[in-house]
Amino acid sequence: MQSLYLAWRYISFHRVQSFLLVLALALIVAVPLVLNSVLSATESQLTARADATPMLIGSRGSSLDLTMSSLYFSDDQPGRITLASSERVWDSGFAVAIPLYNRFRAQQAPVIGTTLDYFDFRDLSLAEGRSLAVLGEVVLGARFAERTGLGPGDTVITSPDNLFDLAGSYPLRLRVVGVLAANGSPDDTALFVDLKTAWVIEGIGHGHEDIDPPTDSESDNQVANAAITQYREITEENLDSFHFHGDPESYPLTAVIADPYDERSATLLRGRYLDSEDPEQLVIPQTVISSLLDQLFAIKAIFDGILWVVATATLLTLSLTVYLSWQLRRGERYTLYKLGSHRLTVVRLLATEALLLIALSLLVAAALHVIVSPLASELATTWMVSNN
Amino acid sequence: MNLKNLSLATALLAGSFAATNAQAEEPVTVYTVTQHLADFAERLGGDAINVTFPVPEGQDPAFWRPSIALIADYQQADLILLNGVDYAQWVRNASLPRRALVNTARGLDDQLIRTDTVTHSHGDGGEHSHASTATHLWLNFDLATAQAEAVFSALNRELESDLPDSNLDELKADLTELNQLAEALPRGHEIITSHPRYQYLADRYGLSIRSVNWEAGATPTEENWAELDALLDDQAAKVFIWEAEPATAGDQGIQNRNLNSVVFAPGDRAGTDSDFIELMRQNLAALQAALEAE
Numbered sequence: 001m002q003s004l005y006l007a008w009r010y011i012s013f014h015r016v017q018s019f020l021l022v023l024a025l026a027l028i029v030a031v032p033l034v035l036n037s038v039l040s041a042t043e044s045q046l047t048a049r050a051d052a053t054p055m056l057i058g059s060r061g062s063s064l065d066l067t068m069s070s071l072y073f074s075d076d077q078p079g080r081i082t083l084a085s086s087e088r089v090w091d092s093g094f095a096v097a098i099p100l101y102n103r104f105r106a107q108q109a110p111v112i113g114t115t116l117d118y119f120d121f122r123d124l125s126l127a128e129g130r131s132l133a134v135l136g137e138v139v140l141g142a143r144f145a146e147r148t149g150l151g152p153g154d155t156v157i158t159s160p161d162n163l164f165d166l167a168g169s170y171p172l173r174l175r176v177v178g179v180l181a182a183n184g185s186p187d188d189t190a191l192f193v194d195l196k197t198a199w200v201i202e203g204i205g206h207g208h209e210d211i212d213p214p215t216d217s218e219s220d221n222q223v224a225n226a227a228i229t230q231y232r233e234i235t236e237e238n239l240d241s242f243h244f245h246g247d248p249e250s251y252p253l254t255a256v257i258a259d260p261y262d263e264r265s266a267t268l269l270r271g272r273y274l275d276s277e278d279p280e281q282l283v284i285p286q287t288v289i290s291s292l293l294d295q296l297f298a299i300k301a302i303f304d305g306i307l308w309v310v311a312t313a314t315l316l317t318l319s320l321t322v323y324l325s326w327q328l329r330r331g332e333r334y335t336l337y338k339l340g341s342h343r344l345t346v347v348r349l350l351a352t353e354a355l356l357l358i359a360l361s362l363l364v365a366a367a368l369h370v371i372v373s374p375l376a377s378e379l380a381t382t383w384m385v386s387n388n
Numbered sequence: 389m390n391l392k393n394l395s396l397a398t399a400l401l402a403g404s405f406a407a408t409n410a411q412a413e414e415p416v417t418v419y420t421v422t423q424h425l426a427d428f429a430e431r432l433g434g435d436a437i438n439v440t441f442p443v444p445e446g447q448d449p450a451f452w453r454p455s456i457a458l459i460a461d462y463q464q465a466d467l468i469l470l471n472g473v474d475y476a477q478w479v480r481n482a483s484l485p486r487r488a489l490v491n492t493a494r495g496l497d498d499q500l501i502r503t504d505t506v507t508h509s510h511g512d513g514g515e516h517s518h519a520s521t522a523t524h525l526w527l528n529f530d531l532a533t534a535q536a537e538a539v540f541s542a543l544n545r546e547l548e549s550d551l552p553d554s555n556l557d558e559l560k561a562d563l564t565e566l567n568q569l570a571e572a573l574p575r576g577h578e579i580i581t582s583h584p585r586y587q588y589l590a591d592r593y594g595l596s597i598r599s600v601n602w603e604a605g606a607t608p609t610e611e612n613w614a615e616l617d618a619l620l621d622d623q624a625a626k627v628f629i630w631e632a633e634p635a636t637a638g639d640q641g642i643q644n645r646n647l648n649s650v651v652f653a654p655g656d657r658a659g660t661d662s663d664f665i666e667l668m669r670q671n672l673a674a675l676q677a678a679l680e681a682e
Contacts, residue, residue, distance in 0.1 A: 132483040
């Protein structure tokens with residue numbers, strides 16, 4: 001007990017040196033721990049989402065872009081497909097098809113156009129309000145709602161495509177009708193609209209004033225004024241005037257989630273996308289994410305090697321510091337000896353100091369691990385999603 | 389285990405089986421956007437399904453808009469039977485689960501009739517047109533048969549069991565009979581209808597039909613009569629078809645113009661006493677009588 005008291009007094013007296021020693025040791029321990037936690041959290045988050053999404057259909061091209069955009073709502077823009085791709089899956093009778101259109105943003109969050117089937121598929125429930133019912137409505141992810149303080153009854157405006165592109169999509173003011181319960185996935189940070197609302201933002205669907213009866217006696221065509229009003233908000237009053245042009249099956253999507261009815265259906269559906277001339281591809285998110293993680297772990301192995309070298313160098317430096325300190329404290333040891341302390345008592349005193357420093361370092365390392373890991377995991381997942 | 393406990397366990401087990409069976413036998417919920425599809429579904433699905441056609445009597449299902457609560461009811465349905473071709477305009481602006489939607493006009497594109505074209509422009513986008521499609525396709529009974537087949541197939545899929553083929557065969561036989569009745573209608577007479585809803589009837593059965601655009605059941609205004617007189621000046625007609633029972637003054641005005649007045653209900657609205665097949669039999673018989681009358 002006496003040794004502990006004396007050791008503590010010594011550490012307290014030399015607090016700056018002790019602090020630096022504790023910090024150096026704590027960092028050596030904490031960095032690999034945090035790194036491992038971050039990687040394992042990132043892995044489990046990415047894998048869980050991929051595991052829960054059996055198949056994705058999208059434009060032939062980067063399967064990683066397609067997966068990142070469809071599962072994690074990243075900014076990646078895979079090539080467009082059309083609603084016909086979704087109908088193709090339905091017509092096959094092998095899977096439920098859930099179309100996704102991830103192109104627009106509102107307050108830095110993705111606005112996902114989809115059908116109500118998405119909410120059933122992801123098992124998303126409402127914490128507040130109601131589900132989407134008509135054009136112009138939006139349901140918010142839990143974290144987006146928390147971040148912005150928005151809820152049912154409020155409105156949110158989509159971001160313009162490009163400030164300098166006057167022909168680009170107009171912002172649309174969306175009515176918030178519900179907030180989803182948090183489920184710890186990218187759904188928490190997104191906004192969900194009906195696919196048709198997304199097409200209104202795109203400019204494919206629009207409303208305008210009533211067209212007058214024919215005035216041109218030479219033709220049956222009805223000719224409307226070029227100054228027809230473009231609505232930027234869908235209200236109860238103008239809802240019925242909204243309509244879409246062209247064949248609905250030609251309207252754009254970024255992906256289709258395919259949820260096969262059984263193993264046999266999954267195999268048969270995959271067989272339909274084997275033709276390399278097919279403009280669409282079918283990807284298995286699990287495979288894509290697994291390949292991404294393999295790359296990540298290859299990088300981690302290199303990083304681990306570097307970390308070991310740095311840790312060894314730091315430990316050697318610390319050993320040198322301890323040795324020099326031991327030499328500098330020769331007089332102190334001699335005084336203790338002269339005062340009647342046994343040689344072993346002196347050794348025990350110094351050992352207690354070392355143990356105290358190590359214990360403090362481990363405490364700091366544990367604290368760093370607990371505090372930094374969750375934040376770093378989130379940052380790492382966000383970084384992974386936005387940079388792949 | 390004593391006898392009392394054994395009988396309690398047996399009772400609980402029996403109760404559990406009964407609950408499971410009741411759950412398994414829970415009827416499939418079907419919502420439709422027209423009365424004729426509701427009639428088809430009821431005939432094809434029988435007791436295995438619960439059919440709801442929520443459009444109130446007197447409302448035109450093509451232009452009716454449901455409340456948010458009713459849209460929520462549609463969202464909960466196992467199947468939503470659509471007529472397709474943009475009939476029931478509320479559907480295009482509503483959020484409905486795709487898993488439940490059945491477009492009974494899917495695959496019939498090449499048999500649909502294109503109608504008026506609307507031309508307009510938006511901002512600097514230049515003028516563009518979009519054609520509309522005649523919506524009452526079931527008045528061509530071949531297309532009605534295709535719709536019945538689509539309904540049958542969807543019900544079979546949803547019930548995960550085979551409905552008796554005889555259900556479909558009997559309905560198809562009735563529709564074939566309607567086809568024969570319509571094909572037997574006298575040709576060569578001009579017909580005017582109170583609303584442009586009969587394009588498929590005219591096209592399939594070789595009838596010469598022109599239309600005014602009158603509100604069903606309302607007394608025609610001076611403007612309405614002028615519209616009709618202009619058509620008659622252009623070419624005389626023998627029969628005037630109302631889509632719903634006309635107001636007395638309206639019927640009188642038709643008879644004053646030497647037209648045989650007949651009601652031919654399209655069968656999409658709620659509130660008729662007969663089912664679709666019987667209603668069409670009555671329609672065709674009345675039309676035949678009007679065409680053959682002096």
